Every structure is written in C-alpha cells, then in structure tokens.
Amino acid sequence: MGVNHSDRKISFDASGEVNFDHFNILRAIGKGSFGKVCIVQKRDTKKMYAMKYMNKSVCLKMDAVRNVFKEVEILTMLEHPFLVNLWFTFQDEEDMFMVVDLLLGGDLRYHIQQEMLFNQDQVRFYICEIALALDYLRSKRIIHRDVKPDNILLDEEGHVHLTDFNIATVLKEGQLATSMSGTKPYMAPEMFACYLEDCPGYCFPVDWWSLGVCAYEMLKGWRPFEIHSNTTPDEVKVLLTNTRVHFSSSWNEDLKDLLKQLLCIDPANRLSTLDALKKHQYIQEIDFDSVYRREVKPTFVPSKDHLNCDPTYELEEMIIEANPLHKKKKRLAKQNSQKRSDSLHTNLNGELEESSMDLIYRNFRTYDREREQKRRLQSTISEPSIAGHKMSPALRKKTLTKAKSECQTAPPNNDANNS
Numbered sequence: 001m002g003v004n005h006s007d008r009k010i011s012f013d014a015s016g017e018v019n020f021d022h023f024n025i026l027r028a029i030g031k032g033s034f035g036k037v038c039i040v041q042k043r044d045t046k047k048m049y050a051m052k053y054m055n056k057s058v059c060l061k062m063d064a065v066r067n068v069f070k071e072v073e074i075l076t077m078l079e080h081p082f083l084v085n086l087w088f089t090f091q092d093e094e095d096m097f098m099v100v101d102l103l104l105g106g107d108l109r110y111h112i113q114q115e116m117l118f119n120q121d122q123v124r125f126y127i128c129e130i131a132l133a134l135d136y137l138r139s140k141r142i143i144h145r146d147v148k149p150d151n152i153l154l155d156e157e158g159h160v161h162l163t164d165f166n167i168a169t170v171l172k173e174g175q176l177a178t179s180m181s182g183t184k185p186y187m188a189p190e191m192f193a194c195y196l197e198d199c200p201g202y203c204f205p206v207d208w209w210s211l212g213v214c215a216y217e218m219l220k221g222w223r224p225f226e227i228h229s230n231t232t233p234d235e236v237k238v239l240l241t242n243t244r245v246h247f248s249s250s251w252n253e254d255l256k257d258l259l260k261q262l263l264c265i266d267p268a269n270r271l272s273t274l275d276a277l278k279k280h281q282y283i284q285e286i287d288f289d290s291v292y293r294r295e296v297k298p299t300f301v302p303s304k305d306h307l308n309c310d311p312t313y314e315l316e317e318m319i320i321e322a323n324p325l326h327k328k329k330k331r332l333a334k335q336n337s338q339k340r341s342d343s344l345h346t347n348l349n350g351e352l353e354e355s356s357m358d359l360i361y362r363n364f365r366t367y368d369r370e371r372e373q374k375r376r377l378q379s380t381i382s383e384p385s386i387a388g389h390k391m392s393p394a395l396r397k398k399t400l401t402k403a404k405s406e407c408q409t410a411p412p413n414n415d416a417n418n419s
C-alpha cells in the first residue's frame with residue numbers, strides 16, 4: 001500500500017480539538033452513497049484509521065444529514081471487538097468526517113464476488129463473532145437493520161467487524177420499530193409484514209434473519225430467496241410462503257438446522273439471542289469467551305499481497321474527483337473569504353434565517369475517543385472513589401488496569417508498521 005497523497009508539512013496543535021490537520025491522508029479505498037473512504041494516519045500517535053468523509057451539500061440534497069447525526073450518536077455509545085468502532089468525528093466547511101477502525105481485509109461482498117465460497121467451519125466462526133456483536137447491540141437496545149456481506153469487514157487476521165449504522169435505531173423498552181429500512185434481500189419477513197399492516201412492528205430478531213441470509217450466501221454463493229430491490233412487499237410475502245429453501249446435501253445436518261432456525265419466518269420462533277445460539281448443537285463446542293477475546297484464530301486470512309478493495313477508487317479520487325481530498329487545504333483557503341457571510345439568509349419577513357449548512361455546523365459534534373479514554377484514566381487515578389465511597393486498594397488496582405488497557409486499545413491491525 002501506500003502512495004502518500006498528503007505529505008503536508010502542516011503545523012498542528014496535537015493538544016487542541018481533533019481536526020483534519022491531525023491526519024495524513026494516505027490513499028482512497030472506497031466509496032459509499034454519501035461519502036468516500038480513505039486510509040489515514042494520525043500524525044501524533046502514528047495509528048492508522050479509515051476516514052469516511054461526507055460532503056455536506058450532497059448529504060443535504062440527499063436528505064441524509066439526520067441519518068449521519070444518528071449514526072454518530074449511536075457509534076459514540078459503542079465499543080466492541082467485532083464492530084467497526086468510531087474514534088473521531090469533526091467537520092470543516094465542506095465535509096463531515098468520521099474516523100473509524102481500519103479493516104484491510106475487504107468486505108464479505110468483495111470476497112463472495114471473487115467467487116470465494118467459505119467452508120462450514122469458517123461460516124460457523126463468522127456467525128459466532130457477529131452474534132457477539134448483535135448481542136452487544138441488543139444490550140444497548142440497538143437494531144442494526146442492515147446486516148449484509150457489504151457491511152461485514154474483515155481485518156488482516158480475518159476477524160469480522162460489523163459496520164454502517166446509518167439506518168440503525170435505538171428502541172425504548174417495550175417499543176417496536178415500524179419503518180421499512182434495510183436492503184430488501186436481507187430484510188426479515190416481519191418488516192414486510194409490518195409495511196403491509198399484517199403486524200404491529202418488529203424488533204431485534206430482524207438482524208438474526210439477515211445473519212441467516214448472509215451465512216447461507218457465504219456457503220452457497222447466492223441467497224436463499226429470490227428477493228431483489230424491485231420485489232414488492234406483496235411479492236415477498238408470496239415468495240416467502242412458497243419457497244422451500246434448498247440446503248446442500250453435503251452440509252452438516254446441525255448446520256442446516258441452525259440455518260433453518262435463523263431463517264424462521266416467525267420472529268417469535270427464530271433463533272435470535274446469543275443464549276439460544278450457545279445452546280444449538282452446531283455451536284456447542286465453541287468457547288465464546290475465547291471468541292470474544294479474539295483467541296480463536298480465523299482460518300480464512302485475507303491476502304496481504306494486495307488491497308482487498310476495488311483499485312479504481314484511488315484512480316478516481318486522483319483523476320476524476322473534482323474536489324480531491326489531498327487538495328482540500330488550498331481549496332478551502334480560496335473559499336474562505338466569501339464563506340461565513342453567505343450562511344445567513346433573509347427570509348420573506350425580512351428576518352435572518354439560519355442556513356442548513358449552519359445547522360450542520362452547529363449540530364455535528366466533535367468526538368475524540370482517545371481523549372475520552374485518557375480522561376477516564378485520569379479521573380480514575382485522581383478520584384479513587386465510587387459515588388463518594390473510597391475504593392478499596394484491590395478495586396482501585398483493578399479499575400486502573402482496566403482503564404489503562406482501554407487507553408491502549410488500538411484499532412485492529414492499525415500500527416504504523418502495517419502501512
């Protein structure tokens with residue numbers, strides 16, 4: 001890897017609030033509907049991350065701003081070994097930035113498209129890691145709603161990480177979700193049923209259905225049901241009732257049973273908790289504590305000879321992109337003179353109105369997980385008490401060790417030598 005597009009000799013204040021200047025832009029690696037992704041290195045710690053940047057005007061045009069805010073709000077609540085964790089957010093005049101764990105093993109969609117068929121043990125392993133992530137999300141009352149191979153990234157060792165909380169939602173106790181959100185081929189039957197007003201809403205089991213569809217696709221190369229983006233909810237209803245899912249005769253009987261339980265139409269009978277998974281015959285020998293600690297080593301290790309993504313992204317950023325990231329500094333300096341005066345408009349009543357851009361500017365929060373972890377460590381050292389009660393020396397030692405280890409938690413495989 002490694003054309004360094006932004007070998008910018010920039011003086012920056014490492015102790016100040018995190019911003020674009022704290023990172024070196026190394027290369028472009030991907031493109032989503034609202035933003036682009038590149039590999040960056042934090043100048044002070046030398047740690048590597050993925051930086052997603054979303055153009056504010058594009059997000060406004062596509063009515064995506066609210067989802068970006070919600071995604072950031074949710075991600076700041078989360079930290080888990082099998083999620084793509086958020087580390088920093090900040091903004092400038094053009095873009096909103098999210099800096100997250102860097103996963104260099106490609107997404108599962110890329111590997112499926114490379115005609116990679118995963119074997120039964122590998123799929124069982126992925127099911128366990130993702131189930132731990134889903135269980136964690138459930139503990140925070142979050143439904144992801146877009147579990148699919150495109151949103152499951154591999155790190156260099158081959159562990160999976162769930163990403164893209166763009167349409168995730170947080171449920172209150174006793175509440176059901178009702179909106180049709182997700183990617184149709186992976187969406188659970190009750191989501192369509194809810195749209196057709198056949199049921200009042202849906203809950204956490206929808207993510208376990210999607211996991212079942214992903215697991216089947218990883219083994220087989222195609223999905224269990226012929227549902228596409230243009231299939232209507234009525235058609236889905238008929239299809240789900242009439243399709244008999246085909247399970248290969250070579251697959252282990254217990255695996256088939258597990259897939260059937262994940263792909264159970266009725267959410268009340270679907271396998272949809274970690275506890276239920278742990279009890280399943282096909283999973284019984286798995287030690288989930290070791291899986292959680294990443295001690296169970298993946299047998300599929302993504303190739304390190306090449307970047308596991310489409311190489312055209314980088315060319316696109318350099319040649320076609322009208323506003324390339326590595327020229328941002330110059331561009332913004334040019335624009336600066338006319339900028340802030342444009343942000344207030346006069347409405348029909350002659351009153352000053354805040355522009356949408358200004359609303360984004362005020363509401364997109366800056367977030368710094370590194371600093372938060374340091375703050376937590378410091379408060380543990382200087383305030384050795386819980387709710388006013390002095391901590392015992394043993395508890396203090398334990399708390400300090402935990403806080404220190406959190407501070408050392410680096411994104412997977414992100415040390416500078418890996419670049």
Ligand SMILES: Nc1ncnc2c1ncn2[C@@H]1O[C@H](COP(=O)(O)OP(=O)(O)OP(=O)(O)O)[C@@H](O)[C@H]1O
Pocket residue numbers: 029030031032033034035036037050052084100101102103104106107150151153163164166309
């Ligand atoms: N943390 C990451 N580490 C490495 N590559 C990443 C990371 N996040 C995203 N990518 C790459 O960048 C691509 C675009 O990701 P992004 O999250 O912007 O969009 P998306 O999930 O494909 O689409 P959408 O914006 O519609 O949700 C992904 O397909 C993936 O290849």
